[in-house]
Amino acid sequence: MKEYSLPTQQQCLELMEQFHVPLHIREHSLAVARLGIFLANRLKEKGVSVDVDLVDRACLLHDLLRICDLKESNYDRSARAITDKDRPEWQQLRTKYRKACHEDAAYQLLKDKYPELALAVKRHRYAALLDEKDKPRTWEEKIVYYADKRVMHDKIVPLAQRLQEAHKRNAPLRRTRTQSKVDIGKVDALIFELEREIFNEIDLDPVKITDELIDSLYPQCRKHARNLL
Numbered sequence: 001m002k003e004y005s006l007p008t009q010q011q012c013l014e015l016m017e018q019f020h021v022p023l024h025i026r027e028h029s030l031a032v033a034r035l036g037i038f039l040a041n042r043l044k045e046k047g048v049s050v051d052v053d054l055v056d057r058a059c060l061l062h063d064l065l066r067i068c069d070l071k072e073s074n075y076d077r078s079a080r081a082i083t084d085k086d087r088p089e090w091q092q093l094r095t096k097y098r099k100a101c102h103e104d105a106a107y108q109l110l111k112d113k114y115p116e117l118a119l120a121v122k123r124h125r126y127a128a129l130l131d132e133k134d135k136p137r138t139w140e141e142k143i144v145y146y147a148d149k150r151v152m153h154d155k156i157v158p159l160a161q162r163l164q165e166a167h168k169r170n171a172p173l174r175r176t177r178t179q180s181k182v183d184i185g186k187v188d189a190l191i192f193e194l195e196r197e198i199f200n201e202i203d204l205d206p207v208k209i210t211d212e213l214i215d216s217l218y219p220q221c222r223k224h225a226r227n228l229l
Contacts, residue, residue, distance in 0.1 A: 004116045006053055012060040020089045025063050027154040031211075033059035035156055036147040038214050042202040043139060050139045058120035058144045065105040068097045101125065120144045126166075127182045129190040136194075146194055156211050159195055163188050 007015070016026055036059040040052040067090045097105035107122035122128075123136040124145045136145045152162045167184060199206045 002051070004114070006057050006114060006117055007061075009056070009060065012057055015061065015064060019064060019093065020067070020083075020086045021064060022067070024153065025066050028151060029060050029063050031151045031154040031156065032062065032144075032147045034211075034214060035059075035150055035209070036143050038209070038218065039143050039147065039198060039202070040140070042204070043143075043198075046201055046203070048139060048201060050143070054116060054120065054140045055143050057114075058117055058124075058140065059147055061106065061110070061117070062121050062124050062144060062148055063102065064121070065093060065097065065102045065109065068094055068100065068102045068105045103128075116140075124148050127187055129187055129194070130182070142194060142198065146191070146198060149191055150209070156209065156214070158207055159192065163191070 016029075021029075033056050036055045037052060040050045040055040043050045044052065070090075093105075097108070100108065103122050103125040107118045110118035110121065120136075120138075120141045121144070123134055123141045125134070126149075128135050128145065136142045149162055149166075150156055150159055152165050157165075195206050
């Protein structure tokens, strides 16, 4: 029996609505959840104890407050029509959490009601693997961290491709924020090490894990994801 509570999938969607999560971030989160559930179930099939529901909810909410990291000039990239309510809500969030990255902001929001979920969200931060205090430790935390690093926008891609794209996209941040102090070569090496740890357990080739493979094995997941949008 679980000693902690989790939101339902519907409650996760309601949180996304409440905090005006842009459509492209929702689509990314759903794709991360599909991969996370796939990996969690494969680990369970190999006899590893994993809470699939925790993985699912943490993946769904890992970018709940991603807007905190975006400049207002980037709002128009939200891939949907911005309503009159979106901009003030986003600005309020950025003001409230102005000194926190989106991972820490979501942790603060969720920790009292869902502490285990909040930790899994907090520990998906790119540089967390370098932090002895906040690095992912449980299988659930490791899956959430890794699944996010395999999904580029809303597509599963090889890890190297995803990291290359992310480094290019975040290059301006490294010149202006604390990310400039992060040794990305060291972090990337640790992510590949985590990939080996996960896939050694499930005895699969990570490069072969694609959207098409997951759809062929679990076709209901794609339909379910569409219904959640």
